[in-house]
Amino acid sequence: MIEKETTSTFNKSTGLPRKRFYRARAHSNPLSDSHFPVPLSPSQFDYSLHYPQLVPAASDDDNPKRIQFADIGCGFGGLLVALSTLFPDKLMIGMEIRDKVSEYVKERISALRTTNPGQYQNISVVRTNSMKYIPNYFEKGQLTKMFFLFPDPHFKEKNHRRRVISPHLLDEYAYTLAVGGIIYTITDVEELGEWMKGCLENHPMFEALMEEELENDLVVKLLTSATEEGQKVARNGGQTFQAVYRRIAPPL
Amino acid sequence: MGDAQMEEGDNTREIEVAPALIAVDPAQRSVAVAVGSDLRVYDLIGDCPVSLVDDSAKPFHSDSIRAIRYDASGKLFVSAGDDKLVKIWSTDSWFCISSVCCEKRVSAVAVSNDGLFVCFADKFGVVWVVSLKGDAENQALADKKAAPMLAHYCSIITSLEFSPDGRFIVSADRDYKIRVTVVPKNPLDGAHEIQTFCLGHSEYVSCLDFIHSPDYPHGLLISGSGDSTVRLWDVTLGSLLDTCEIGSKFDRRFTFFLKAELSATDGIEEDPCHAVTDLCTCPNGTSVALAVQSLKGIMLLNCNLSAKTLSMAKVVLVEGETLIPTSLGTSLSEGLPWRVTIIS
Numbered sequence: 163m164i165e166k167e168t169t170s171t172f173n174k175s176t177g178l179p180r181k182r183f184y185r186a187r188a189h190s191n192p193l194s195d196s197h198f199p200v201p202l203s204p205s206q207f208d209y210s211l212h213y214p215q216l217v218p219a220a221s222d223d224d225n226p227k228r229i230q231f232a233d234i235g236c237g238f239g240g241l242l243v244a245l246s247t248l249f250p251d252k253l254m255i256g257m258e259i260r261d262k263v264s265e266y267v268k269e270r271i272s273a274l275r276t277t278n279p280g281q282y283q284n285i286s287v288v289r290t291n292s293m294k295y296i297p298n299y300f301e302k303g304q305l306t307k308m309f310f311l312f313p314d315p316h317f318k319e320k321n322h323r324r325r326v327i328s329p330h331l332l333d334e335y336a337y338t339l340a341v342g343g344i345i346y347t348i349t350d351v352e353e354l355g356e357w358m359k360g361c362l363e364n365h366p367m368f369e370a371l372m373e374e375e376l377e378n379d380l381v382v383k384l385l386t387s388a389t390e391e392g393q394k395v396a397r398n399g400g401q402t403f404q405a406v407y408r409r410i411a412p413p414l
Numbered sequence: 415m416g417d418a419q420m421e422e423g424d425n426t427r428e429i430e431v432a433p434a435l436i437a438v439d440p441a442q443r444s445v446a447v448a449v450g451s452d453l454r455v456y457d458l459i460g461d462c463p464v465s466l467v468d469d470s471a472k473p474f475h476s477d478s479i480r481a482i483r484y485d486a487s488g489k490l491f492v493s494a495g496d497d498k499l500v501k502i503w504s505t506d507s508w509f510c511i512s513s514v515c516c517e518k519r520v521s522a523v524a525v526s527n528d529g530l531f532v533c534f535a536d537k538f539g540v541v542w543v544v545s546l547k548g549d550a551e552n553q554a555l556a557d558k559k560a561a562p563m564l565a566h567y568c569s570i571i572t573s574l575e576f577s578p579d580g581r582f583i584v585s586a587d588r589d590y591k592i593r594v595t596v597v598p599k600n601p602l603d604g605a606h607e608i609q610t611f612c613l614g615h616s617e618y619v620s621c622l623d624f625i626h627s628p629d630y631p632h633g634l635l636i637s638g639s640g641d642s643t644v645r646l647w648d649v650t651l652g653s654l655l656d657t658c659e660i661g662s663k664f665d666r667r668f669t670f671f672l673k674a675e676l677s678a679t680d681g682i683e684e685d686p687c688h689a690v691t692d693l694c695t696c697p698n699g700t701s702v703a704l705a706v707q708s709l710k711g712i713m714l715l716n717c718n719l720s721a722k723t724l725s726m727a728k729v730v731l732v733e734g735e736t737l738i739p740t741s742l743g744t745s746l747s748e749g750l751p752w753r754v755t756i757i758s
Contacts, residue, residue, distance in 0.1 A: 202590070203613035293567045294589060297611040302652075323538075329604070330540070330565035333595075337608035366606055412596075412607045 172269075177277045179269040181238065198289050204301045212286035213253055229253045229300065231307040232338075234292045234326060237391060239267035241309060242285045243274065244388035248380060249284075255299075256287040264289035293326060296334055303340040307381065310347040312391040315354040327358040329365065336367040339409040344371070348385040348404040350395045355403025368407040376406060432478035432495070433691075433740035440697075441488030444505065445743070448479035453493055455508060468510035472499060481534070485525035490546075492532055494520035500534045500560075502546070514544050514558050524574035524583065531601050533563060533583065535571035540564075541585055543601045561602045564595055573622040578633045582609055582649055586619035592637055594649045610652030617641035621692050627699025630719040636702055638690030644704060644715060646724045655722040658715055660706055661688040694742040701727065705739040712739055 173180050201207045209226070210219040217227055231249070233241050236256025245254055258264040267287040274282040288299070313326045322328075327347060335345060345368065347358045362368045376382050386392045386402055395402060435448040444464065446455045453475060455464040468474050477496035484491050484505065494500040500514040500523065518536035525532050535541045542560035569587035576583050576597070583605065586592045592612035595605045617640035626633025634655065635647040642661040645654055692705040695717070702724070704713040711731035715724050 202616060294569070297591065297593075298613060302608075302610060330562070331567060333564060333606045333608055334567075336606065337611075 172273070177273045179266055179273060181266065198291075200290060200295050201298050204297075204299055204304070207299055209253075212255070212288070213283060215280075215283040216253065227253055228304055229255050230305055231255075231309070232257060232292075232300070232305055233309040233311070235259070235310065235313055236267060236287060237263060237311075237389060239270050239285075239287065240389035240392075241311060241384060242267070242287070243270070243282070244384050245381070246282050246285045248384075250281075252284060254285045256285070257290050257292040257299075258287060259289065259291050261289060293331060296338055300338045302337055303343075305339050306343045308335055308339060308343070308345045309385075310345070310358075311385060311389050312349055312395075313347075313354070315349065315351040317353075322357070325354070325357065327361050329361050332361055332365045332368065336365070336409055341409055341411050343409045344379075344406060345409065346381065346385055346404070346406050348392070348402055350400045350402050352401070352403055355405065359403075359405040362405050362407045367410060367412050369410050371406045371408055379406070382406060432480060435479065435482050435741045436743045437482045437484055437491070438743035439484050439488045439491075439505065440486060443488065446482055446484070446491060446493075448482050448493065448495075451475045451477050451479060451495070451497070453479060453482070455491075464508050466503070466508050466510070468501070468513075470501075470510055470513040472497070472513060473510070475499065475501070480519070480521055481523040483523055483525065485529045486527050487529055490525060490529055490532075492523045492525060492534075494523050494534055496520075500532065500544070502532060512544075512546070512558050514542075514560050516542065516560065522571050522574040522585075524576055526597070526601075527576055527578070527580040533574055533601075534560070535574055535585065537570055539566035539569040539571055539587065541566075541571065541574065541583075541605075545602060562604065563601055564593075564605045566591065566593060572618065572620050575622045575624060575635075577635075577649060578624050578626040579631060584612075584622055584635060584649060586622050586637060588618040590615045590617060590619060590639070590641075592619055592622070592635075592647070594635075594652065609650065612637070612645075612647040612649065612652050612654070614645060614654045614657075615639040615641050615643065617689070620690055623693055623695045623702075625695040625699055625702065625717050625719065627719055630699065634717070634719060634722065636693060636695060636717070636724070638693045638704060640689040642688035642690065642706075644690055644693065644702065644724060646717065646722060648722075656724045658724040658726060660690060660704070660713065691740060692742050694744050696744050703742050703744070705742055708738065710738055712742065 171180055209217040230252045231254035233256040236242055236258050239256055242254055242256045256267055264287050271285055310327055316324045349355045385404055437446045443459050444455050444457050457464050475497050479493050480495040482493045489505055491503040491505050496519045498516045498519055501510050502512040504511050516536055518538055520534050521537055522535040530547050531543050531545055533541055533543045541563045543563040544558045544560040566587045569589045571585050571587050573586045582594050583597050584594050594609040596607040596609050598605050619637050619639045621638040623636050624633040625636055635649045638644050644658045646656040648655055687707045689707040690704055691707050693702055695702050700717055702715040702717055706713055713729050714727040716727045717724055
């Protein structure tokens with residue numbers, strides 16, 4: 163008896179969740195209060211829930227492991243999965259506001275952990291509005307990498323203030339990144355690319371990476387190739403615009 | 415949290431009455447009260463009401479005033495609110511020396527300790543700054559242009575305070591957050607360096623004030639919240655030093671004096687709400703006065719600056735009246751808190 167594979171939300175052979183059961187609109191209104199729990203402060207974030215193997219619950223560690231990489235608007239999790247094996251000793255998290263999509267990433271990570279014992283233990287996802295709650299998750303200077311891949315362009319001028327990269331929000335990202343930490347942004351929308359670059363260029367606590375540094379950074383190549391969005395753009399032969407900046411100490 | 419309402423612009427207006435506000439001149443020459451759009455100032459020295467003079471394009475306030483305060487020296491007074499105007503007054507002549515137009519309604523104001531900058535927050539969570547440099551007192555000035563200084567993304571900012579040493583500006587919002595930002599050399603270029611966040615409240619933060627004394631000039635931050643607590647913070651580290659649970663301080667003796675809220679649906683009396691609506695620190699550096707929702711009086715807390723603790727001192731009830739304070743101010747000399755009430 164051949165089982166009807168089409169009704170299962172998981173692919174029987176790979177064990178991975180099937181995207182079509184987690185279809186969601188590209189948009190979610192970040193201003194509407196969708197009731198997801200938010201930690202009151204970074205010390206309240208439950209590491210053992212997200213990284214059970216790497217951060218056991220009852221640990222007396224004086225110097226516990228902390229998340230260092232954050233993918234803001236992680237979508238279906240492509241970048242996290244690629245980064246996981248590249249930096250196996252670093253804890254990473256994806257933040258995604260869409261319910262179904264964050265569910266998909268959760269299932270994907272869970273399935274990968276099952277089919278690859280010992281691997282993918284360092285990545286997780288949380289459903290949240292990163293434009294409001296980043297300080298609730300991360301201490302000052304905690305992150306060493308922040309990713310903003312193909313964010314919502316918010317084309318209308320009146321909606322520009324809703325863009326995830328903006329002069330005011332860069333203050334918060336500068337707070338969250340350690341000095342020397344790197345912010346990676348990429349988009350296929352030229353105007354947005356110029357906007358993001360402009361915001362970063364004008365912010366006193368970010369400076370652009372040199373060409374040489376970009377070439378030597380393993381992660382830069384992943385910006386276009388690792389995510390579903392990036393792969394779609396490549397398939398359609400589209401151009402991408404990236405802005406990669408380093409967090410620096412504020413000028414005196 | 416009302417974010418959806420903010421998006422609809424001015425079409426959805428709350429029907430509630432704006433709370434009455436009080437501010438006391440640190441130099442004790444006057445007291446100001448705002449009721450709706452009406453601003454009234456009383457001259458304490460001359461023992462008479464003050465006539466305000468405003469010959470700007472939009473004189474006086476045409477809608478509810480949401481924030482009033484004197485600057486540290488008492489030479490300036492600022493008023494702002496729903497008419498999207500921030501008015502700066504000289505307290506010598508009570509002449510409106512400047513009117514700043516804002517795109518959105520204003521929810522909080524603060525003046526830098528040196529009296530050179532006025533900051534105000536709009537309902538989208540942007541804090542703007544306007545410079546008073548080079549302005550001679552008592553002279554009419556062209557309307558000023560404000561520059562955006564920092565923002566709490568899509569949050570209503572309820573309170574703005576400069577630290578006593580002038581190093582930081584603290585902003586609190588309805589999304590439970592308190593942000594401490596370094597005051598830059600030129601605030602008009604933006605305040606980009608966040609010192610820390612003070613996180614821990616589980617409801618909107620309604621009020622902030624610093625408590626300090628000559629022995630402790632940097633002071634400590636005190637915050638009141640809808641979560642019925644008052645918290646003591648170190649603003650350089652963002653660490654929570656002490657929490658005072660207002661709700662649990664009430665025993666049966668006091669509940670008699672609390673006006674219980676009638677449930678809208680079935681008319682059964684619910685437990686009174688202990689949300690902290692306003693607080694002010696007494697300049698002697700040891701007392702904090704609180705206005706608590708449904709309390710017909712004020713609550714006094716003791717703050718120990720060296721031990722960094724907060725403790726309940728007493729409740730001062732207003733007997734025989736059904737008035738609940740909405741705004742508090744202190745006077746320097748007697749150390750006695752003033753209060754303003756609304757008819758409930």
